[in-house]
Amino acid sequence: MSVSDATTAVTAELAARDDMIVCEGVNKWFGDFQALDGISAVIKEREVVVVLGPSGSGKSTWIRCINRLEVHQEGRIVVDGVELTNDLRNIEKIRSEVGMVFQQFNLFPHLTVLDNITLAPIWVRKKPKRETEELARSLLERVGIPEQAEKYPGQLSGGQQQRVAIARALAMEPRIMLFDEPTSALDPEMIKEVLDVMKELATSGMTMMVVTHEMGFAREVADRVIFMEDGQIVETGTPEHFFTSPEEERTRLFLSQIL
Amino acid sequence: MGLPMDPVAANVDAVEPWAGEAEPAQKPEEPSLSARQWVRQNLFSTPFNSVLTVVFGLFSLLVARGLLNFTFSEEREWDAVRTNLRLLFTHAYPEEQYIRIWVCVGTIVVLAGLSVGLLAGRGRGVSMKKLSLNLIGVGSAVALGVVLREPSVLKDADGEVLRDDDGVLRESFAAAMADRWAWWLAAAVLVGAGAALWHLLGDERRRKTFVPSVEMFVALVGLLVASAWVYPWGHYAFADGEFIAEPGRTVAMTTKLPWTVMWVLLIAAIATGRQLRRAGAGGGVRVALNLAWLLSPFVLYWVVLRDPALDWGRVATVDIPLAVLFAVGGAAVLWLLTDPRIGELGRIIATGLVGVAAFNWVAAFFGWYSMLQKVRLSFLLLALAALLAHNFAGERAQRLRLLGGWAAVTAVFHYMATIMNTPSTVETPTEALIGGFAVTVIVAVFTLLFSFPLGVLLALARTSKLPIFRVLATSFIEVIRGVPLITILIFCAVILKLFLPDGMSISLIAAATLGYTFFSAAYLAENVRGGLQSIRRGQFEASDAVGLTGVQRTVFIVLPQALRVSIPPLVGQMIATFKETSLLAIIGIFDLLRMANSVIPAQTQFLGVKREGLLFVCLVYWIFAYSMSKHSQRLEKKLGVGER
Numbered sequence: 001m002s003v004s005d006a007t008t009a010v011t012a013e014l015a016a017r018d019d020m021i022v023c024e025g026v027n028k029w030f031g032d033f034q035a036l037d038g039i040s041a042v043i044k045e046r047e048v049v050v051v052l053g054p055s056g057s058g059k060s061t062w063i064r065c066i067n068r069l070e071v072h073q074e075g076r077i078v079v080d081g082v083e084l085t086n087d088l089r090n091i092e093k094i095r096s097e098v099g100m101v102f103q104q105f106n107l108f109p110h111l112t113v114l115d116n117i118t119l120a121p122i123w124v125r126k127k128p129k130r131e132t133e134e135l136a137r138s139l140l141e142r143v144g145i146p147e148q149a150e151k152y153p154g155q156l157s158g159g160q161q162q163r164v165a166i167a168r169a170l171a172m173e174p175r176i177m178l179f180d181e182p183t184s185a186l187d188p189e190m191i192k193e194v195l196d197v198m199k200e201l202a203t204s205g206m207t208m209m210v211v212t213h214e215m216g217f218a219r220e221v222a223d224r225v226i227f228m229e230d231g232q233i234v235e236t237g238t239p240e241h242f243f244t245s246p247e248e249e250r251t252r253l254f255l256s257q258i259l
Numbered sequence: 260m261g262l263p264m265d266p267v268a269a270n271v272d273a274v275e276p277w278a279g280e281a282e283p284a285q286k287p288e289e290p291s292l293s294a295r296q297w298v299r300q301n302l303f304s305t306p307f308n309s310v311l312t313v314v315f316g317l318f319s320l321l322v323a324r325g326l327l328n329f330t331f332s333e334e335r336e337w338d339a340v341r342t343n344l345r346l347l348f349t350h351a352y353p354e355e356q357y358i359r360i361w362v363c364v365g366t367i368v369v370l371a372g373l374s375v376g377l378l379a380g381r382g383r384g385v386s387m388k389k390l391s392l393n394l395i396g397v398g399s400a401v402a403l404g405v406v407l408r409e410p411s412v413l414k415d416a417d418g419e420v421l422r423d424d425d426g427v428l429r430e431s432f433a434a435a436m437a438d439r440w441a442w443w444l445a446a447a448v449l450v451g452a453g454a455a456l457w458h459l460l461g462d463e464r465r466r467k468t469f470v471p472s473v474e475m476f477v478a479l480v481g482l483l484v485a486s487a488w489v490y491p492w493g494h495y496a497f498a499d500g501e502f503i504a505e506p507g508r509t510v511a512m513t514t515k516l517p518w519t520v521m522w523v524l525l526i527a528a529i530a531t532g533r534q535l536r537r538a539g540a541g542g543g544v545r546v547a548l549n550l551a552w553l554l555s556p557f558v559l560y561w562v563v564l565r566d567p568a569l570d571w572g573r574v575a576t577v578d579i580p581l582a583v584l585f586a587v588g589g590a591a592v593l594w595l596l597t598d599p600r601i602g603e604l605g606r607i608i609a610t611g612l613v614g615v616a617a618f619n620w621v622a623a624f625f626g627w628y629s630m631l632q633k634v635r636l637s638f639l640l641l642a643l644a645a646l647l648a649h650n651f652a653g654e655r656a657q658r659l660r661l662l663g664g665w666a667a668v669t670a671v672f673h674y675m676a677t678i679m680n681t682p683s684t685v686e687t688p689t690e691a692l693i694g695g696f697a698v699t700v701i702v703a704v705f706t707l708l709f710s711f712p713l714g715v716l717l718a719l720a721r722t723s724k725l726p727i728f729r730v731l732a733t734s735f736i737e738v739i740r741g742v743p744l745i746t747i748l749i750f751c752a753v754i755l756k757l758f759l760p761d762g763m764s765i766s767l768i769a770a771a772t773l774g775y776t777f778f779s780a781a782y783l784a785e786n787v788r789g790g791l792q793s794i795r796r797g798q799f800e801a802s803d804a805v806g807l808t809g810v811q812r813t814v815f816i817v818l819p820q821a822l823r824v825s826i827p828p829l830v831g832q833m834i835a836t837f838k839e840t841s842l843l844a845i846i847g848i849f850d851l852l853r854m855a856n857s858v859i860p861a862q863t864q865f866l867g868v869k870r871e872g873l874l875f876v877c878l879v880y881w882i883f884a885y886s887m888s889k890h891s892q893r894l895e896k897k898l899g900v901g902e903r
Contacts, residue, residue, distance in 0.1 A: 067803075067804055069800050069803060092806060095804060095805070096806035098804075099804075100801075100804035102797060102800065102804075104797050106795075106800060108801070108816055109820065110820050111815075119805070119815060120806055120807060123811050123815070124806040124811075126652065126654060128656070168805065172805060172806065
């Protein structure tokens with residue numbers, strides 16, 4: 001599947017936007033195991049892409065390659081016009097442009113919520129402390145937990161922690177947000193509060209790439225759904241196309257198991 | 260959390276309560292057991308347990324009896340310890356300069372008082388229940404001791420011990436018990452007070468009324484100090500080659516007056532600390548206090564104890580201009596390096612400075628050109644600052660903060676370097692400035708101060724991605740850990756001098772401190788490495804994902820968490836180091852142990868009197884080591900180590 005194929009599925013309006021993430025023939029191995037097998041895709045500005053697939057299909061590996069938490073061995077990844085190479089400065093630049101939300105939240109347990117959020121803007125973006133704290137409080141407002149600023153992550157529920165993690169990523173004012181199974185470690189009653197924040201973020205025009213098992217979210221919010229299996233992109237399409245009339249047999253099988 | 264907090268433990272309020280809960284959970288209240296129920300449940304629950312209790316109870320009584328008989332035996336010459344207290348604590352520090360020692364003790368008392376007053380907030384202290392049980396317990400122990408100790412020997416009118424064919428004659432048991440009426444009285448007062456407290460307060464109030472520990476401690480010290488003025492503890496001294504032993508008097512003025520001043524200082528400092536806290540003193544005061552703690556060993560040792568005889572002409576023409584030169588020149592370089600637009604040029608300049616700094620040392624080694632040692636060290640400092648400068652790049656305010664920090668570091672460094680290079684006015688018969696317990700404390704404190712950062716750096720280097728750091732750190736750690744401490748100490752004391760370039764010398768105590776530092780750092784490094792390995796991968800990924808640099812990740816994310824996990828082994832290592840300072844005696848330093856083991860037994864009045872001194876040394880070491888271990892337990896609870 002080539003870049004042009006991937007883009008035919010989206011509207012002409014989408015095609016006219018800038019490319020935010022471009023992957024061309026990305027291959028990655030863990031030892032002998034090939035985790036990514038010729039991944040090629042383009043993600044446009046303000047686009048919300050949901051990556052689906054059975055576990056072990058390489059979705060998380062792919063998303064982690066995009067901000068270089070994993071190193072791909074072949075192919076190109078270009079993020080916002082900067083190619084990911086071993087050059088440290090490129091990696092630093094991309095990481096400050098790309099926000100990431102993890103399955104296990106990965107908040108810093110020894111820092112308050114406020115410090116978790118302000119640490120990177122102050123030390124990476126070199127912003128004044130007061131300004132950053134105001135920004136952090138407004139972000140906490142945005143994710144719906146303004147009253148938790150002085151607490152420690154261990155004192156919050158999983159859903160609250162994940163929302164702090166989103167606020168932490170947003171504090172860097174990223175152009176792209178990556179979500180690596182953001183709701184998988186959450187109790188069912190907390191999933192909605194996190195998804196609501198993500199929906200709001202999507203409506204605000206953030207470029208988002210989301211690995212998730214939340215089909216409802218994919219159907220409602222995604223501009224495009226990418227289905228992966230065995231390290232390959234199997235099928236790409238709009239949510240209606242994907243959930244109602246998938247072309248590939250493997251996609252149908254996956255959907256029948258999950259829906 | 261949820262445990263009763265002691266005000267002293269609340270010292271760590273400055274440290275954030277990490278992952279603790281907001282409110283300590285209320286423990287479900289258990290009704291107090293009656294004494295009989297308690298004994299049945301805990302001591303005689305099964306026949307087998309009853310046998311164990313009886314057998315080991317008898318064993319402990321035997322041990323206690325032996326210890327009591329040894330300590331209070333008429334043969335013990337406790338005068339050897341009493342007269343030689345000054346020797347045991349400071350060796351030959353000149354008497355007319357003793358005010359300096361009191362200034363040091365006073366400074367530490369004031370800092371401790373300020374810390375307690377400022378930080379000990381939410382502590383509840385000791386509950387009445389615990390207090391009354393403790394009083395009863397101590398009283399009963401006194402009574403038990405009175406019964407256990409063998410009857411005193413009989414003496415004739417000249418004080419000669421009476422003997423018959425079987426050995427010394429002792430008074431009858433009944434007479435001995437009657438003779439010890441004062442001890443009985445003390446025991447009765449303690450038990451009575453405890454019992455009265457217990458019965459006057461109901462179960463509810465016993466458990467919920469607290470005596471603040473700080474006040475209790477201050478009151479106890481006050482009681483001791485007051486007793487020095489009224490109770491005839493006896494006047495003992497060894498001064499100007501003369502032994503003074505006058506049992507009927509109160510202690511010497513040179514003892515009771517300073518300690519009274521210390522006690523007043525303690526109260527004043529605690530009150531000031533509390534006042535500051537009430538006035539809402541923020542992080543600034545705490546930082547200042549921590550800085551004062553950090554600088555106090557250097558200032559107290561080199562400025563107060565050594566009393567440097569400064570050559571003001573040289574200070575004005577050489578030392579001050581040098582300091583200003585480095586402060587201003589360094590600031591200019593750092594200002595340039597923190598310019599956000601500097602880019603690659605910054606790295607080149609920083610690397611160049613490292614090169615210059617390193618070259619100065621190489622040149623010193625080969626004797627190519629001469630240079631003041633502190634100039635070499637200043638270059639090293641500047642290179643270090645230059646390497647870190649890019650982390651402060653950005654706004655004017657942030658850059659100015661780095662410049663301010665640099666100026667402060669330069670000022671402190673040049674001041675200390677000048678002071679250290681100046682000869683001392685304090686004259687002692689030995690090479691060392693001071694000996695006895697003071698040297699034990701000094702070596703232990705400086706070892707901890709130096710080995711902690713070195714240990715952390717070694718741990719970081721050993722886990723570094725750069726092979727050269729990894730290899731260097733691993734070899735250092737493994738070599739040091741593979742060699743006995745005493746060997747390292749002797750090596751440092753004897754051989755190190757031969758490796759130094761011409762014109763450089765190192766005192767025996769400095770050499771020993773260096774040896775201890777290496778040894779302690781190697782072990783600390785392994786403890787810290789354990790902490791580093793316990794940090795989950797997600798923490799690294801999250802730091803990377805928000806764009807922190809490697810240094811920032813280490814300083815802000817990894818180290819704080821790793822050190823927290825390593826607190827128990829770190830404190831264990833510190834206590835071990837403190838106790839290991841007794842090896843100083845072996846390399847020829849007059850430390851506490853050597854005083855008791857060699858110096859006092861060589862005095863004509865106390866020829867061969869060793870046991871008393873050694874027992875005293877044990878007691879001193881135990882008091883300090885035990886307090887440290889107690890404090891670390893509170894710290895662990897407070898930080899919630901082990902309950903992630």
